[in-house]
Amino acid sequence: MSNENQTPAKKLTLKENYALMTRDLGWETSYQPMDEVFRYLKFEGIKIHDWEKWEDPFRLTMDAYWKYQGEKERKLYAIMDAFQQNNGQFNVTDVRYIQALKVFIQGFSLIEYTSHRGFNIMSRELAGVGPRIAAEMQALDELRHTQTQIHTLSQYNRYFAGMEEFPYMFDRTWYLSIPKSFFEDAVTGGPFEFIVAISFALEYLLTNLVFMPWMSGAAYNGDMATVTFGFSAQSDEARHMTLGLEIVKFLLEQDPANVPLVQKWIDKWFWRGYRVLALVSAMMDYMLPKRVMPWCEAFEIYFEQNGGALFADLARYGIRMPKHYEVAIKEKGRISHELWSIFYQYRDAAGFHPWLPSEEEMDWFSEKYPDTFDKLYRPRYEYWRQLEKEGRPFINSNLPQLCQICQWPMLFSEPDDPTQTCYRETEYKEEKFHFCSDGCKDIFCDEPEKYVNAWLPVHQIYQGNCLLEGVDPTAPGFNPLAEALKYMGIKPGIDGGSLSASADAHNWEAWTGRPHNSHEGMVTEPAAKAA
Amino acid sequence: MNATSSQPVFIALQTNNDTLSLIEAILFDNPQATLEEYPAMVRIVAPGRLVVRRESVEERIGRSFDLREIQLNTISIAGEVDETEDEFTLCWKL
Amino acid sequence: MSTIAITPDYHGEMKDSVENFNGNQVLNIGWDQHMLFAAPICIPVPPQMPFGALVKEVLPSLYGAHPDFAKIQWDDVEWLSSGAAFKPDHAKSLAENGLVHKAVLRFRTPGLTGIKGSYN
Numbered sequence: 001m002s003n004e005n006q007t008p009a010k011k012l013t014l015k016e017n018y019a020l021m022t023r024d025l026g027w028e029t030s031y032q033p034m035d036e037v038f039r040y041l042k043f044e045g046i047k048i049h050d051w052e053k054w055e056d057p058f059r060l061t062m063d064a065y066w067k068y069q070g071e072k073e074r075k076l077y078a079i080m081d082a083f084q085q086n087n088g089q090f091n092v093t094d095v096r097y098i099q100a101l102k103v104f105i106q107g108f109s110l111i112e113y114t115s116h117r118g119f120n121i122m123s124r125e126l127a128g129v130g131p132r133i134a135a136e137m138q139a140l141d142e143l144r145h146t147q148t149q150i151h152t153l154s155q156y157n158r159y160f161a162g163m164e165e166f167p168y169m170f171d172r173t174w175y176l177s178i179p180k181s182f183f184e185d186a187v188t189g190g191p192f193e194f195i196v197a198i199s200f201a202l203e204y205l206l207t208n209l210v211f212m213p214w215m216s217g218a219a220y221n222g223d224m225a226t227v228t229f230g231f232s233a234q235s236d237e238a239r240h241m242t243l244g245l246e247i248v249k250f251l252l253e254q255d256p257a258n259v260p261l262v263q264k265w266i267d268k269w270f271w272r273g274y275r276v277l278a279l280v281s282a283m284m285d286y287m288l289p290k291r292v293m294p295w296c297e298a299f300e301i302y303f304e305q306n307g308g309a310l311f312a313d314l315a316r317y318g319i320r321m322p323k324h325y326e327v328a329i330k331e332k333g334r335i336s337h338e339l340w341s342i343f344y345q346y347r348d349a350a351g352f353h354p355w356l357p358s359e360e361e362m363d364w365f366s367e368k369y370p371d372t373f374d375k376l377y378r379p380r381y382e383y384w385r386q387l388e389k390e391g392r393p394f395i396n397s398n399l400p401q402l403c404q405i406c407q408w409p410m411l412f413s414e415p416d417d418p419t420q421t422c423y424r425e426t427e428y429k430e431e432k433f434h435f436c437s438d439g440c441k442d443i444f445c446d447e448p449e450k451y452v453n454a455w456l457p458v459h460q461i462y463q464g465n466c467l468l469e470g471v472d473p474t475a476p477g478f479n480p481l482a483e484a485l486k487y488m489g490i491k492p493g494i495d496g497g498s499l500s501a502s503a504d505a506h507n508w509e510a511w512t513g514r515p516h517n518s519h520e521g522m523v524t525e526p527a528a529k530a531a
Numbered sequence: 532m533n534a535t536s537s538q539p540v541f542i543a544l545q546t547n548n549d550t551l552s553l554i555e556a557i558l559f560d561n562p563q564a565t566l567e568e569y570p571a572m573v574r575i576v577a578p579g580r581l582v583v584r585r586e587s588v589e590e591r592i593g594r595s596f597d598l599r600e601i602q603l604n605t606i607s608i609a610g611e612v613d614e615t616e617d618e619f620t621l622c623w624k625l
Numbered sequence: 626m627s628t629i630a631i632t633p634d635y636h637g638e639m640k641d642s643v644e645n646f647n648g649n650q651v652l653n654i655g656w657d658q659h660m661l662f663a664a665p666i667c668i669p670v671p672p673q674m675p676f677g678a679l680v681k682e683v684l685p686s687l688y689g690a691h692p693d694f695a696k697i698q699w700d701d702v703e704w705l706s707s708g709a710a711f712k713p714d715h716a717k718s719l720a721e722n723g724l725v726h727k728a729v730l731r732f733r734t735p736g737l738t739g740i741k742g743s744y745n
Contacts, residue, residue: 014616044629057612060599068602075603190629208607212543212572215606219571227571231545234606242612292569306609309538313611313623341663379743380661398687400664401653401729409664410655419658419744421665423729425707431639432707432727434653447628453637462669463645 021061026129044190047255051128083225093289095508100287102162102352114183116142141236169489174457199244201269208302217288252317270322271439275406281336294368324439333372345396353499358519405440540610540621552591583619643726650726677715703733
């Protein structure tokens with residue numbers, strides 16, 4: 001047969017091409033009823049009448065996906081090669097910045113992996129072809145993020161402490177139960193709760209705070225490898241956020257009965273996500289030696305303005321701002337300082353080296369946090385600096401009370417009184433449960449059956465569950481806290497403890513000839529030049 | 532659904548050789564937009580609506596351009612997306 | 626409300642029941658308006674411990690490092706249990722004073738306002 005006389009087929013439009021390459025991949029099953037194939041779509045109470053009403057905002061087909069992701073990877077790996085070949089790890093501002101990378105690899109990289117698993121479940125369980133393909137792409141993205149983060153930071157791991165055991169630590173270390181429990185909470189929800197939680201509440205509302213000001217800060221501090229994986233990951237994030245907004249609109253348009261469920265999940269997961277990302281507030285304000293913007297300002301831009309615009313848009317469906325958002329706004333001037341104080345006083349139990357802000361940094365805080373810093377935090381830090389100078393640094397060697405939901409120590413202050421710890425509690429089945437906030441308490445009271453099961457590190461230590469095999473708690477001289485740290489993968493004095501005494505600081509100065517803390521000067525004597 | 536609100540939308544882009552002309556084209560096509568510059572990135576904010584036009588980008592880079600290429604260098608967006616061969620639009624619907 | 630789950634009547638394990646603490650119970654302790662200690666402290670205690678022993682033997686090891694601690698007039702201290710004012714009997718045990726497993730015991734020290742009056 002000859003095609004010579006036929007005119008070439010008209011080039012498909014983007015939308016037609018997309019329809020053929022996605023929607024047409026789905027079918028109505030005949031050997032099994034659709035309800036048996038997609039078994040988890042009904043129990044949460046969400047009603048979907050027509051999956052075909054799903055609008056795909058990014059008309060990205062799988063072939064284009066591979067093409068563009070491949071390009072992103074080539075760019076990223078070219079930069080990683082250059083970074084490694086040029087000893088880029090020594091070109092960052094100082095060794096304080098590297099402590100932030102430890103927090104990143106310990107706390108973030110494996111939640112990306114959990115997210116990968118979550119989106120694999122979505123790509124199996126959602127009955128619509130459009131959302132299934134979007135979820136499949138996101139599952140691949142999240143896996144890519146984990147891999148590229150590990151790969152990038154492996155160069156730092158060759159030179160600095162605290163990174164080598166990150167997967168082991170993620171499952172055991174006290175403060176890493178915060179991100180771990182967050183994602184496990186999400187992934188054990190039903191498919192609709194998971195996708196609202198992660199795609200909408202986390203990705204759309206909150207991840208800008210991680211990837212925009214913080215990664216821009218990484219660039220500013222000379223870390224070309226991290227900023228590159230950060231931005232490379234974030235270029236996927238724009239697609240994820242759009243999926244989040246689309247799924248919420250789709251659910252709201254499908255049935256009015258979905259509105260209260262979606263609102264409930266937005267309330268819950270905004271608060272859960274906000275509490276997890278509190279970690280970023282400390283990373284931004286304290287761990288970037290050169291600063292781009294303070295947390296309070298980033299929060300105003302990316303949550304108050306941007307979130308405000310989003311919720312103004314969703315108001316037409318009867319959706320309002322997430323419950324307790326006003327508490328988050330009240331906390332913006334305090335949260336980074338409250339967190340850093342926790343890490344500083346528990347530095348011996350941390351997997352990185354906290355330090356006290358310098359005079360110069362305190363002046364910056366006074367300027368950026370005029371309502372809170374001089375009144376509340378400067379006296380604290382000046383006192384601690386004085387004690388360090390006197391050679392008797394402040395330390396808290398007793399374990400903190402934890403919040404049952406977010407699992408942070410109860411470090412947050414009353415919304416209207418920054419001088420007083422916020423305590424909330426409830427009783428369930430004749431047992432007391434404690435929370436850092438009304439936000440966390442509401443979440444518990446709505447689903448106590450789920451959250452009684454929380455693995456709270458402090459309680460686990462006291463129950464004797466945080467011991468390496470062979471350790472005998474009845475042996476003479478048994479030290480439960482020292483043994484718990486070993487169990488958690490933290491080598492005392494190597495992974496944690498004060499920065500100026502650390503091997504990281506001493507090595508940094510020996511290897512670069514520059515101070516470990518550019519605001520405070522050298523801790524080591526200038527090395528006698530080998531003759 | 533043509534009406535849009537004036538709530539801000541934005542696109543944040545990496546600053547690199549690929550995005551020089553892209554940023555220029557966006558600013559040309561969206562006179563109401565403002566450019567915020569940060570280390571390694573920019574954020575372009577506009578009231579209600581922001582459009583990236585394929586033709587404007589192509590005029591500046593001197594080759595054909597598939598709008599999906601902007602995903603390579605996009606850091607973040609705000610607003611609802613509408614994408615055709617010719618225009619990538621961010622807006623808030625009323 | 627309750628959890629909506631695939632499994633009917635799903636209920637998680639009560640992870641922190643008192644039986645799991647080897648004869649101890651958990652007590653959370655906080656010193657109001659003293660934020661230098663950045664969170665309340667959680668300790669395991671025998672329920673039979675006299676309240677007086679908690680004050681004399683345990684609290685100094687938790688909060689003794691604070692310069693206000695030595696100035697505390699213990700007779701003037703205001704105690705709270707689960708947020709409500711209460712008058713402990715120092716001779717009686719924690720349990721007899723109604724401090725159950727996972728109780729929150731707070732104390733207020735009027736007149737002591739922390740480092741340079743900053744409530745730290």
